[in-house]
Amino acid sequence: MIPEVVTEFRKSSYSDQQGDCVEVAHAADGRRAVRDSKNASVGVQFYSAEQWAGFLTAMKTGEFPSH
Template structure:
């Protein structure tokens, strides 16, 4: 199982299946997420699919998604 560091080129994450939200803007201003073999996640900018990917553990993503669902970040985009 491969391990990846933050900032790894998204091209180096072999077998990644990148997904984006149905809420993504048609202009392409969105992020894409891929689940990694170790249970973590890679996140990349959809406008730069060959650029760097940020790597998060499953626990980090669970905390982030939970916070988003709870409205913890609403003030940031108001």
């Protein structure tokens, strides 16, 4: 079952000026809803609070290469 998105989507603070970014919202079941801002109609991916926290930690510590 797809959870209800209960907040507005907001752009990542890491968004660039070309619109290459993701938008994040909260879902009713506590997960984070994530979508591509330039192609929002494609769909939403949902991540648990633990998964989202792990992703943020990896971003902050440079685990992912920059482009």
